Structures are given as structure tokens and as C-alpha cells.
Amino acid sequence: NAGVMQNPRHLVRRRGQEARLRCSPMKGHSHVYWYRQLPEEGLKFMVYLQKENIIDESGMPKERFSAEFPKEGPSILRIQQVVRGDSAAYFCASSLGHKETQYFGPGTRLLVL
């Protein structure tokens, strides 16, 4: 039973470029969460999605960041016009239901030059 998959594992972008981070939840999980971890800090909630719906995006920056979880395919976290402060590890988690334990992917480490 494959766990949560994230790709790429490492992503390097120059300032002003776009970053696309992908997350495939565990089989059977329809709830996806994105978190950001700055160096030496804990995880900060960004957004919670179910298939085709954003349920809670209260942790998402208002500009440049967007997320989707289409009917088919992985969830995508998109960061437009990246800045150096976007450099962080971005984790995706999935759960069977929103009351259930979240299982995390390996993360994508974004470095903005």
C-alpha cells in the first residue's frame, strides 16, 4: 500500500518563476492537506482540500499561492512569481476522513535562488 507521494522531492527556482508541487494521497484517501515548514520550525497549515473542493485555505498567503485537487490526478500547490522567502519544505498529508490521522508525504524542498 503506497504512502503519500510527493514530487519533485527537490525543486530549485529563480525569483519570479513558478513552482508546481504535486501530491498523490494514499489510496482511498480523499482529504489532502498542505503544510509549509521553514528551517528549524514546525509545520504550518496552509490549505485543506477534498476532491474538486477547497475546504479551508485560511493558512494560505493571499497572493501568489493556489491549490487544487482535481477529480483525476494529484493535488497541486502552485506558487507564482516565487521569492526567496518561499524557500521551505512543503509537506502534503492525506487522511481517510477529516477526523482521521493524517499521513505525510516525504515533502518537497523548494529553494529559490
Place this chain on the structure above:
Amino acid sequence: AQKITQTQPGMFVQEKEAVTLDCTYDTSDQSYGLFWYKQPSSGEMIFLIYQGSYDEQNATEGRYSLNFQKARKSANLVISASQLGDSAMYFCAMREGLLDSGTYKYIFGTGTRLKVLA
């Protein structure tokens, strides 16, 4: 105010000894959940153990146990018989009850870095 507080930025423990990692939380909800995750140097987040606010027994998973003291709002992780592979960052997290959006939020502490000495 911090919702999850981990006061120990770093801890050392001798191999084969037990170690307790502290976690206190702050919530006014009656229904909540407490989690511990391990993050080794490779970076992934590994789920270790869960305690529900209504669970009367302390949770245990192998060498991991959660010392849940509801009145004190603490949920300390106890690792028995430490192994070198236990060296990692450990995060305490809380899932609060239903919010206006009808969903739950996970809030993470800042972590404790554990080093197991041979």
C-alpha cells in the same frame, strides 16, 4: 499565544535508556486529538502515536507511549529503550475540534531534537 508548546529544543539520551519529550497544549475545545510525529534527518514526517481527548487510557505503540494528563494539558511522549535510530526531530501536534468551516486544523509545536548517544 502558543497552542502547542515544546519547551525542549534539544535532548540527549543514552542508548537503551528511556526519554520523555514534553508537550503542553492550549485549547478550549472538549474534543481534540494529540499526535506525535518523528522527522529524521531525511526529512519525512512519520506518524508515531495518537491520543484522543476522551480516551481514558494512555496510548501506546510499541516503544512509544503518550503520558496524557488532561487536567495539566500535557501530552508527553515517552520512548523506552532508546535506539540510535531514534535520533530525530519530534513534533507534537493537536487537532482541534470543528471550526466554522466544518473542518479540523492541525497545529504543530516547534519540535524537540533528540540525539541518542551510543
